[in-house]
Amino acid sequence: MSANERLADALYGLGWATVKKLPEPVAAGLGRRIADTAWRRRGQGVLRLEANLARVVPGASPERLAELSRAGMRSYMRYWMESFRLPSWSAERVGRSVDIKDLHHLTDGLAAGKGVVLALPHLANWDLAGVWATRVLGLPFTTVAERLKPESLYDRFVAYRESLGMEVLPHTGGAAFGALARRLRAGGLVCLVADRDLSSSGVEVDFFGERARMPAGPALLAQHTGARLLSATLWYEDATTMSGRVYPPVGVPESGTRAEKTSLMTQALADAFADGIAEHPEDWHMLQRLWTADLDPAKGPK
Known part of the structure; x- marks a missing residue:
């Protein structure tokens, strides 16, 4: 394990151990101070966030992009402060903190008995939405997690999400698709x-007028199993509430090859994601390269 990996593991461990014990106003203030400090330093993540937001808000002035990136960093740190504290939240607290519109698309899909694939972008706090599903709605679910380095940090994330009621599978290894299909x-x-x-x-999809790559997994799972494919977006309504919306089902096209069907279905997800991100760009936590034009083909996404 490298020194940077040991440091990352130690910092996240400190966050999970201490932030949840802080009074809520103190934790919220700490998150804002960390966000503002990172924003002022203009590091790689902040610059990448602004470059991404420039595509989401075309024609925005540098001053407007700076405002959005500052709000974006505060939203991102709110995600972390909330996530560190989620294990101590009661079901009642979770319930009053989340308001999801058009939930019937999800409940109707599950009632049909064929399963539901719910795809989301990196908006607001997807972990909070997951806790709301498990503790408030009583809906257990399965997800996947990116393999992180060091392995101990990945183990922390898995243990954390499993403590919230989620079943977590590793993104790599090839076995996740089969397990998801069985669920x-x-x-x-x-x-x-x-x-x-x-x-x-x-x-490849069209995303805010440029080409980007998004995972084929959701569309392939829906085709492979007959499950309903849904998209959802989230946003912070105010200082205490996160809202969201479940979009209508994405149907499987009647004709075409599997690749053609997958392309059309993934584009439908991208369109829903773009709708939610355009409405709430400050809550999109995309501090990495996303669009094809920004990627190094030899190294892949960064």
């Missing part, structure tokens, strides 16, 4: 953050 055939719920391709072999 769906049993009528279960699979939730996937799906606005960034981690394999460099995703589906």
Whole structure:
């Protein structure tokens, strides 16, 4: 384990151990101070966030992009402060903190008994939405997690999410697709953050007028199992509430090859993601390269 990996593991461990014990106003203030400090330093993540937001808000002035990136960093740190504290939140607290519109698309899909694939972008706090699903709605679900370095940090994330009621599978290794398909055939719920391709072999979509790659997994799972494919977006409504919307089902095209069907279905997800991101760009936590034009083909996404 490198020194940087040991430091990352130690910092995240400190966050999980201490932030949840702080009074809530203190934790919120700490998050804002960390966000503002990172924003002022203009590091790689902040610059990448601004470059991404420039595509989301075309024609925005440098001053407007700076405002959005500052709000974006505060939103991102709010995600972390909330996530560190989520294990101590009661079901009642979670319930009053989340308001999801058009939830019937999800509940109707599960009632049909064929399973539901729910795809989301990196908006607001997807972990909070997951806790809301498990503790408030009583809907267990399965998801995947990116392999992080060091392994101990990945283990922390898995243990954390499993403590919140989620079943977590590793993104790599090739076995996740089969396990997800089995959960769906049993009528279960699979939730996937799906606005960034981690394999460099995703589906090309049009995203805010440029080409980007997004994972094929959600569309392939729906085709393979007959599960309903849904998208959802989230945003912070105010200082205490996160809102969201579930979009209508994405149907499987009646004709075409599997690749053609996958392309059309993934584009439908990208369009829903773009709708939510355009409405709430400050809550999109995309501090990495996403669009094809920004990627190094030899190295893949960064």
